[in-house]
Amino acid sequence: MKLSVSALNSYYGPAHILFDVDLEVGAGEVVALLGRNGAGKSTTFRSLVGLVAHREGKIVFEGHDISKAPTHAIGRAGLGYVPEERRIFTDLTVEENLEVGRQPARTGAPQWSREKLFALFPNLAEMRNRAGGRMSGGEQQMLTIARTLMGNPSLVLLDEPSEGLSPKIVEQMAHAILTMKKEGLSILLSEQNLHFARLISDRSYIIERGRICFSGTMADLDARPDIRDAHLAM
């Protein structure tokens, strides 16, 4: 297993957010974490990369326990994180944003260069020197993914990559994620958009009120419309 999480509990102050979350991502797999707004998807991701201060449980990434590791060490280990809010460095140009993400090549992970990423996201190639703050939402979404890929991660966490994007850009995004998968990257993505998730994912989990309540392949999920309607109704 690339990543295996067991009994993850997270807290914001006195509030208990995640309850015994278990999940796994195999090498080269694309796994979707589905759930409504506020179900705990982003908190799960933030906990995995150490951005939630108070977390308990076991997180094993490529055989190493990273549940106590500081955020930067997790990033250095090859676990990339693409936040939902994108968090582009607005004062920095596109190229400078990519530079922040740059890390040395890693064995067993696909390698990315600036030029390769510009080929993956052609829109970015046309605005290399534009400030991050002066880009559209879709362009920022591409930049935040490209920035994380500059670190040559072996697994990326994509937090709602299709959120707030126009249908045309969503299509480009699906294409880009499939290209990433083809390169051999493992991906855990969170989604509310079942249609989008189905396009690209091998398996899925459903999270509701901080608890995992379903786990199976996309076909398994399609066979259980009751679960889909109970937890993902739009």
Next chain:
Amino acid sequence: MSFYVVQFLSGLASAAALFLVASGLSIIFGVTRIVNFAHGAFYMLGAYVAFSLTERLSGALGFWGGIVSAAVIVALIGVLVEMLLLRRIYRSPELFQLLATFGLTLMVEDLAVLIWGPDDLLGRRAPGLRGAFDFFGQAIPTYDVLLRVLGPVVLGALWLLFHRTRWGVLVRAATQDRDMVAALGVNQKWLFTSVFALGVFLAALGGALQIPRDAVNHTMDLRIIVDVFVVVVIGGLGSITGAFVAAVLVSELNAFGILIFPKISIILVFLVMAVVLIVRPWGLFGKPEAAARQTPGLAVQPWRPLSAQARLAFVGVLILAAALPLLGSNYALIVGAEIAIFVIFAVSLHFLMSVGGMASFGHAAYFGLGAYGVAFLAKLAGLPMVACLLLGPLLGLFGAIVFGWFAVQLSGVYFAMLTLAFAQIVWSIAFQWVDVTGGDNGILGVWPAALVATPARFYWLALAITALSVVVMRVLVFSPFGYALRATRDSGLRSEAVGINSKRIQWAAFVIAGTFAALAGALFAYLKGSVFPDNAGIALSVDSLVMVLLGGVETVSGAVVGAIVYKALSIWLVSYTELSKLVMGAVIVVLVVMFPKGIVGTFDGLIRSGKLSFFKRGSQRATQAEGAE
């Protein structure tokens, strides 16, 4: 005409040091979010170390090598400070960061006196740049030309550093979003350390370059830091270009202000700052800050009015205190009256800072205004004591109305810097306007009326006014006004949304706190029989902050306990050691790092947990608070 040109050029030369220190402060703030009060101390250390090195090394190489080595050595000291102290307080409320770095400043001052002595030191002139050249009959020192060139050169070098190196790009990214930079695999520990080292290097270089121009002494740290605060408030904290433009602006205002208002040139700078703040509260080149962190912010327990028993206990303690004249000597009574006065002062700051969420670094301004108000009325107008005590504090009230209006437009570190600058203006006027205030000689012979002229009676008067003041402020905390003020402190947006005019509420709180501080100052004038500029000095402002911190920022009654303990300790300390600043600075640093909850807060924690496990609880709560950010 040529005279004005020379004046202009001399202003540009002074701007160099100001820019070096201000840009260092800005760079450090940008990444670490700490306003490094100790920046003035590093500037001073740079000058002292450069003085020692250039005395020992000879020749041009020795001189310039000495200057640069001094900056490097001080930068290394800065690295130690960052690793040992700052790393422990990056997550603390900004008030604690300001206080800890201020404590450091106090320690450095005493250490500098220990090592280099208290007298002015005159450094070597720069080899090859000793002379002056003639400019239409006016002499311009050659060395100034170098400084004038240096400012833009450093500005350019910094620009290259931040835009053309990976390190610079990382620093700019971290300035905006530290967590994201960490998630991208960058270890920020060393990024922070290197940024701090660079900032300190610039400050120390600024100091080292001053030695051919100016005498080196142990007061240059506070002088520069106040100017630097003004510069960064005008230019915008975090902007290097802003620091440059504002440094030139402030230096030119000083250069020409001396021609226009020779005695109170600082007023001119103040006016410009006021205009900038009205038009652009975040400075000329700054960016609007995201909502500032809460000032107290550790883990506020809900405040409750005193229970009936606690009220009885309060009355009991008051009766005991009133019995002091039966037992104590005259000396004890004078000390007792002084402590009582400082209780008012500390409680008034607590009201502003803990209840209102506005940590003022210049609360002594209103104390000083109250003291001078009394002195003017008693000496110049010859009014009797009762009238003076009632009317004198009005000067503090007016001061708080004017300064408070500006100050409440800002929050967080900007608020702290602005209040400090205001206090420094009051101090400067008291110090420089000799005709009216007597300058450094103060105003003497402010004696109390015959009725309260004995130590015992004066003590009773002070105690009565103190008790009344404390009760009034406490009642205010639990009044509808107090609720509105605390709501504004805890969430400005939400309180605005329910219809509270938060700026007006904060302004009112500022005026109330200022008036009580002025009342304390008025009593103090009568206690001492005299007033001096130091009654509005930085040291006094910081004393009041330490009193509140020592008692416990988050408690309602901490300020009373803090004032009593601190004042008693410091009176005792000053009579036993020459190095009171060193000890005091160390006490502040230890308090901030190890006991951020203060005496009453710690005691509270002990009671609540029922055992000695409050450290554990404290750390647990701190992590929760982090998570909630």
